[in-house]
Amino acid sequence: MITGEQIPLVDLVTPHQELEEELVSVFKAALKTARFIGGPMVEAFEREFAEFCDARHCVGVGSGTDALRFALIAGGVQPGDTVVTVPNTFIATTEAISQAGARPDFVDVDDRTYTMDPEKLRSYLEIGCTRDVKTNQAVSKRTGGPVTAVIPVHLYGQMADMDPILDLAAQYNLIVVEDACQAHGAEYLSKRGNGWRKAGSMGHAAAFSFYPGKNLGACGEAGAITTNDEQLARRCQMLRDHGQSRKYFHDLEGYNGRLDAIQAGLLRVKLRHLAKWNEQRRERARDYDELFANAEGAVVLPHVPIWSRPVYHLYVVRVSDREQLQMGLTAAGIGTGIHYPVPLHLSKPYEALRLRPGDFPVAEQAASQVLSLPMFPGLSPERQRLIVTKVLQSIAVRETGALR
Numbered sequence: 001m002i003t004g005e006q007i008p009l010v011d012l013v014t015p016h017q018e019l020e021e022e023l024v025s026v027f028k029a030a031l032k033t034a035r036f037i038g039g040p041m042v043e044a045f046e047r048e049f050a051e052f053c054d055a056r057h058c059v060g061v062g063s064g065t066d067a068l069r070f071a072l073i074a075g076g077v078q079p080g081d082t083v084v085t086v087p088n089t090f091i092a093t094t095e096a097i098s099q100a101g102a103r104p105d106f107v108d109v110d111d112r113t114y115t116m117d118p119e120k121l122r123s124y125l126e127i128g129c130t131r132d133v134k135t136n137q138a139v140s141k142r143t144g145g146p147v148t149a150v151i152p153v154h155l156y157g158q159m160a161d162m163d164p165i166l167d168l169a170a171q172y173n174l175i176v177v178e179d180a181c182q183a184h185g186a187e188y189l190s191k192r193g194n195g196w197r198k199a200g201s202m203g204h205a206a207a208f209s210f211y212p213g214k215n216l217g218a219c220g221e222a223g224a225i226t227t228n229d230e231q232l233a234r235r236c237q238m239l240r241d242h243g244q245s246r247k248y249f250h251d252l253e254g255y256n257g258r259l260d261a262i263q264a265g266l267l268r269v270k271l272r273h274l275a276k277w278n279e280q281r282r283e284r285a286r287d288y289d290e291l292f293a294n295a296e297g298a299v300v301l302p303h304v305p306i307w308s309r310p311v312y313h314l315y316v317v318r319v320s321d322r323e324q325l326q327m328g329l330t331a332a333g334i335g336t337g338i339h340y341p342v343p344l345h346l347s348k349p350y351e352a353l354r355l356r357p358g359d360f361p362v363a364e365q366a367a368s369q370v371l372s373l374p375m376f377p378g379l380s381p382e383r384q385r386l387i388v389t390k391v392l393q394s395i396a397v398r399e400t401g402a403l404r
């Protein structure tokens with residue numbers, strides 16, 4: 001089955017080669033001033049990225065994990081609080097909750113979008129919690145702590161169903177931090193917000209990662225918080241820089257979580273291409289959808305509700321025998337990924353929560369069936385046809401095998 005040609009899950013080399021001159025000139029400019037941390041390059045990127053997200057403020061930080069942690073702390077999450085999110089996300093989401101001193105708790109996802117199911121959030125708040133008569137805050141029956149924040153995760157490039165989540169958050173006095181680490185440029189048709197709204201503009205704050213493989217990636221580690229709340233932005237600025245309000249005057253203990261100027265400069269170059277790259281990803285997704293159209297049932301395709309304009313950080317299909325398909329594609333030289341194989345409630349660090357298989361059945365089934373196919377702006381239609389052919393072959397082999 002070896003075709004000779006390898007098709008990677010993502011191609012990080014080509015876009016950087018195409019932009020090589022511009023990227024190198026950023027580095028040379030930085031050497032001239034030696035302003036490596038903070039400064040005008042970081043501020044310019046923050047202005048431009050805030051504008052891209054239709055948010056008022058952007059605070060550049062060291063990673064997406066920093067962004068989540070600082071947004072939670074700056075939003076007011078206190079040690080002992082409970083923060084609710086979904087089980088099928090990258091562990092950084094729950095690490096940030098724990099690092100803010102809070103405890104993670106989970107609600108299940110929708111079985112078509114894999115993002116937080118607002119009805120499950122509602123029943124969690126109504127049935128999985130009691131109401132503290134003094135503070136009127138929901139108290140988790142599982143953790144015993146007050147539920148003060150929710151993190152909807154915009155997974156695979158598609159936003160969570162934000163309107164009902166924001167309604168519940170308002171009703172239960174919850175801080176909303178969007179995990180937008182996979183959703184740079186994704187949009188949501190909001191009745192509350194009167195039209196299409198960008199990821200990063202809807203919650204009290206949002207966290208972005210610029211890890212190299214994301215839709216907007218640095219050439220190293222980087223992240224950002226976006227928010228419309230000036231006070232929250234101010235607190236994030238202090239948290240990322242040892243709690244300083246000015247040099248060596250510390251209002252609080254913070255972290256070393258700054259964005260460095262070279263990464264900010266590289267991100268500025270790449271940000272100018274992001275809208276085009278996202279459009280190319282959408283075209284690739286449309287091609288996949290069409291090529292798979294006759295395989296309905298055997299291959300479950302990404303579902304896009306009418307309220308969503310995703311940016312396809314990943315193109316994730318679902319099949320009944322995922323391991324077999326992944327092996328078949330690997331043998332054919334096609335890169336794949338599993339995002340994510342273990343739902344976090346069944347992951348070792350969260351054993352103390354005493355959650356069991358069956359507690360979040362939708363996330364668990366997704367974890368056993370999802371497979372990410374190659375997706376990047378420069379993926380060629382010819383390669384896509386080859387990938388789809390190999391997928392269909394692999395599935396057909398399995399089915400005739402099963403009949404025998």
Ligand SMILES: *Cc1c(COP(=O)(O)O)cnc(C)c1O
Binds near residue numbers: 063179181210223
């Ligand atoms: C990448 C990612 C993060 C963490 O970002 P880092 O920059 O690697 O810290 C958090 N949440 C999700 C959903 C991610 O995909």
